[in-house]
Amino acid sequence: MEALHFEYDAPFTLESGATLPRLTIAYHTYGQLAPSRDNVIWVCHALTANSEVADWWPHTVEQGRFLDPSRHFIVCANILGSHYGTTGPLHTNPATGRPYYGTFPNFTIRDMVRAHRLLADALGIGGIAALIGSSVGGFQAVEWAVEEPSRIERLALIATAAKASPWCIAIDETQRMAIEADPTFGQPRDDAGRAGIAAARAIGLLTYRGGSGYNRTQQDPDGTTLPHRASTYQRYQGEKLCRRYNAYSYHAILNAFDTHDVGRGRGGVEAALARIKARTLVVGITTDLVFTPAEMHWLADRIPGSRYGEIVSEFGHDGFLVEHEQLNALLYPFVNN
Template sequence: MSQEILHYPQPFLLECGKTLPQLQITYHTYGTYNPEKNNVIWVCHALTANADVFDWWKGLFGSGCLFNPDDYFIVCANILGSCYGTTGPLAENIATGAAYFQLFPDISIRDMVAAHEILRQHLGIFKIYSLIGGSLGGQQALEWSIQYPDLIENLLIVATNASHSPWGIAFNEAQRMAIRADETYNLNVPEGGRKGLKAARAVALLSYRTYHTYGRTQCETDLNKTDNFKASSYQNYQGDKLVNRFNAYSYVSLSKTMDSHNVGRNQPSIEQALQQIKAKTLVIGISSDLLFPPQEQQYLTEHIPGAVYHEIDSFYGHDGFLIETEKLTQLIETFLAVPITPQLKLDKMISQIVKEEFYFRGAFMSLFIDIEFLLGDTIATILTGDNELKLNLIEFVNPKLMLEPKLSLLHKILNQKYFDLYSKKYKDGINELRKFTDLRNSFAHKRISIDNGNKKLNFIVMDNGKLIDNSFTFENLETKFTELKALLTLVNTLHDEIVKSQTDKA
């Protein structure tokens, strides 16, 4: 294990528009490169962790673990804004000669990624075999994979999200309120805000664990007890632990960084930002996570091309991503064992098309069955000026046309070559579409509202007991077709490359 410090003497421009005159990055490395330099594991750490991943993620990292220094070159850098050696609120402000404290500028997840990039280039790393992070670390890993899609081979994200939720922001604000209520925080001294930080940690723990976790671990056996409860002692103990190793100014800064996380910022949408990720992606949720609930990871899986989702059944809430290392090891080891080949990349793209197009088209077909006689010609007119396609679409929403002819028309509307080449995947897609359409008869709860004035369709259906609420506007249909055509072009290009490579080998 080696702890090192990188001094970056150049100005570092932040996303907020301000500049740090210089940068210091503290990092740890473990193990060595293999001859091909393709064994790099990069860890992005969470809110109050440090660069020593062997210390805080035992069981997943270390000798004898999945990620061990005998097989991999492992890198973990302390994040920007922290108090473990990388530039943060306690660093010297050259303009004043004193520490920044509350004057430290706002830091974003993208700023953290920019600092990681400086370190990566310094280390001469050209490819990251696996990028892994949980919680705030997962937010960094997501942004990095979006900004540098060709850099990362495998993306492993646990208990994280595409944008921080109002629920998470509210928890963070409650913690900042506790810190600011401590008058010593305004003294701008290294020890400032310690009592507030202790209270903030007690608030945070309620989001990290669950009702059942406290019920089992802090349960009282003395029926006559009226004070000095185990749960009270636990909150105080954990608060003191953090105060003894962390800093209130960094805590406020990093919690604001988490709040500002949104991969869709300055992008057309969150969904389109996620679709830029090229890495083979494993998304893991924690069943009992209150702070980053599983639906946030399921959303990521829906929109990252070819992503695989697994959910860990855990008693420990959000902290399960640090505790359930045996379950994480099994999932990650299995995931990494699947080799990445050109055919797999092609299959990922096709699966994304099938998943998106047939889910989207299936949703609309369930609507068309009920309202096609009202809207058919209007949809076709808005969708396209292409007369041939328009005629096909008008026929597609013909109320007299049954399901099988509709599917045949859909075949024609999209791309003949694609379906000819991948007929099996097309049939699989049709089966999924049928399942979706059959939900109309499988579940009683369904509401369709039509607002012709706003040209908007809303519907809610029950999908295996889970509520789906989608809104489609006529205007975004044309965009959907354009995106699909672009995806099909990429598929055909990649297919041609595979055929050519096989021909060359022959």
């Protein structure tokens, strides 16, 4: 399914003060917008995902699921800086006629959300019946719900946070260190930093899956000699990301994620969360090491009228990608009632 593209042919000023001369946003839609325009579900994607939700979130964009194209008009837009069509480091800098690469200006979660608000306006979407974000997609969703509380009717926040924690920032910095240790990173070419991004991905996976996930899926058969299954899995996953993503986008987006703080300039996180008017469901995962159940309970307790749901999984943070039956049991009634 080919992505659609929205062209914003005017300067787009970032929170840093830098300006992109123009902005392209890649996006996908599923289903039909109702004449009353009241059936929109907007999905905010995470780190290296794209706008094609059915591609990366199994068993969600199906009839009878919470992203049901026969009932809803589902929109997912690719984030600023990404490898998948929205303006980012591999796009041409009009000032030089060459790709930005490492010179792409710094941007934030708020910049991502402002870009998507432009797209929503262009699509004629006033109200959003349900805004759904998981992981760093949840960063975007909670920021949007704070910034435009009257636009969002329902809000689902899955394995996420209202502010990047020191633990999350440390994970991101460790991945950036791996990328920066690759001597090719910084060179003006699309494939720069390949070894670095492979190592970064392997580091990230440790936090996404955790010990329980690895111990369940990567056990060696009896009599196995080197290399271990877990070793080959890490190398395979690193190489897999290299084939579909670039180090400049990965590095830039990690930087953007660390800027996430809904309380910045709004009197703190709790004051910002109190602005949310949407009916909210916060979903934690029992074994998540990145956004623990305790942190998810804290988030739910500070959003007015929200409720908490939990996925039981051995797959850590990645449980939201794996436990689709549990996720649907929580989200289907939430978006349809």
